[in-house]
Amino acid sequence: MLLGASLNKLFIGSLFLVIILSCSEKKIYYNFSDHVAPIIFSNCSSCHYKKGPAPFSMMKYSDVAKRAKMVAYVTKSGYMPPWPADANYSHFIGEKILSEDEKMILQEWYNQGCVAGDTSKLTSPLVLSKTKRNIGNPDLVLKMNNAFIIPGNNKDLFMVTKLPFELDSDTNIRLIEFVPDNKQLVHHLNAHLITYDNEKNSHLLDVKPIVNGDIHNDSTAFHQLNIPYEDGTFPKLQPSVSNYLPGVEALLYPDGIGGLRVNKQSALLIKDIHYGPTPIIQTDHSYFNIYFDKNPPTRQIGEFILGTQGISPVIPPLVIPPNQVKKFETETIIPEDISVLTINPHMHLIGKEFKAYAISPIGDSIPLIKIDNWNFRWQYFYTFPKMLHLPAGSLIKVEAIFDNTLNNLDNPHNPPEFVSGKTGSMKTTDEMLQFVVMFLPYQEGDEKISLE
Known part of the structure; x- marks a missing residue:
């Protein structure tokens, strides 16, 4: 009798276990x-x-x-x-x-x-862009009167233009946001702010809307665009107030960080906007959204660049012969304490790997960014969740690998050709190695400030 009861309990227990297992293994269907x-x-x-x-x-x-x-x-x-x-x-x-x-x-x-x-x-x-989600519609929109026609000649194009504007009074600007129209061809843009301290009678006169940066030097381009005063002298210029690369959104920092003060008569100098090669005629009518601010800027953002056209040389010189994979480095020591906000690595089509880090004066390694599979199409401005403090005397070092073989599927040449970045050319088929650092002079407690 006891044996029968035990077997019965064992059977019931086994059945219960089977039910539990079958339930636990029940397939989930997704919609x-x-x-x-x-x-x-x-x-x-x-x-x-x-x-x-x-x-x-x-x-x-x-x-x-x-x-x-x-x-x-x-x-x-x-x-x-x-x-x-x-x-x-x-x-x-x-x-x-x-x-x-x-x-x-x-x-x-x-x-x-x-x-x-x-x-x-x-x-x-x-x-909506991050900008519109956070601060709404722009106070001013700037664009050329007519769309720019991109010739279908399969060549890179570097154009320079000026977008003048006149306000009721001197104004604070929180953000200048570039909005690309032809997102497939606009590769990069660098915009600078011109402010006129003295009145310029012909300020809004559209002498020539856009000029070719490969044909004109700065002097001839600026005169073509009606930038100087009537006496030939030049107004003040504040560099890098708006920048763009594929995948980039405008950088909107917390109140009090960044911002600009502009005079009643001002202009954006686009030097330059880079259009990639295209075999067919296309157009572009990109524009800028400008957001005003009731408060004047309190902490101005600084910027420096390592590598090509920057403060530190590329070692060895940026030359990649056909069918070779080569490593390059660039480094600098920062002279003062800084709070790093945003960083931007930059290479072209031959680039494959990128790594940047800092070493503090006491030997601590501070990771900045590591990209194991470089993609020319996605070149973000990377903003840290909180300001990153780098003490004075820290070494910032960049290591990059370039692959000029057919194993690199982004290689623009088949068979591979000699590629150089020594001249500072920004053409897509030439090369660059840059590391852009946007920072503030360090203040105690910066490392606790959220940038989100």
Whole structure:
């Protein structure tokens, strides 16, 4: 009798265990509305929208479902979403990195047939720029009167132009944001601020709207663009008030950090805007959004560049013969304590790896950024979550690898050709090695200030 009862208990226990195991192994079915949309909208839709920088939209179920196989592949491989910096080395604001669970969900959703779920409860993702989300619409928009026609001659083009503006009175500016129109061809832009202390009668006169930077030197270009005063003297110029590279959004720091003071008569000098090669005639009508500020700037941002056209030489000289992989370095010692806000690595198509770090006077290593697979198309300005203090006497060092072989699928030449960066040329098919550092003079407590 006791044996029968024991067997009965054993049977019931085994059955209970089987039920538990079967429940625990129950397959999860994923749908777009509940599982996939939150991933796509948070990590992909900010670029993948109509007329956005990406080549197609990912704003609704049908957009994603018809590309589900590709989405599963590029996310599993880590190719998308694009975030070149190694998150195991250093962290920045706005990282777009999928977890292994998120990658698995996208894989399984595709394998299960791309079930839609209840899409009626979805809200379309906002695709406003970070600037508009945080401070609204601009106070002033500047653009050329007419779109610029890009000739289809398969050559890089470097153009210089001036966008004058006249305000009711001297004004504070919080941010100048560049908005590219032809996102496929605008490679980079550097804009500087001109302020006229004395009245210029012909300030708004459009003598020549845009000139070729490869043909004109600074003097002839500036006269063509009606920049000097009537007596031939030049106004004040504040460099690098707005910059652009592929993938970059305008840098909006917390109140009190950055900002500009402009006179009633001012202008943006675009020197230069770089258009990549194209075999067909295209147009571009990029523009600037300017946001005013009621408060004057309190902490001005500084900037220095290591490497090409910067304060430190590239060692050895930046020359990459055909069919070679070469390593280059550049370094500098900072003379004062600084608080680093944002950094920007820059190379062209031959670049493959980039690493920057600092070594403090007592020998501590401070990681800055590490990119193991350089992508010319995604050159972010990387902003630290909090200001990063580098003490005076710290060494900043950059190490980079360039691959001028056919193993580099971005190599613009087949067969590989001699590539140089010694002349400082900014052409896509030439090379550069730069590391841009944006900083403030250090103040006690800076390292606790959030930049988010």
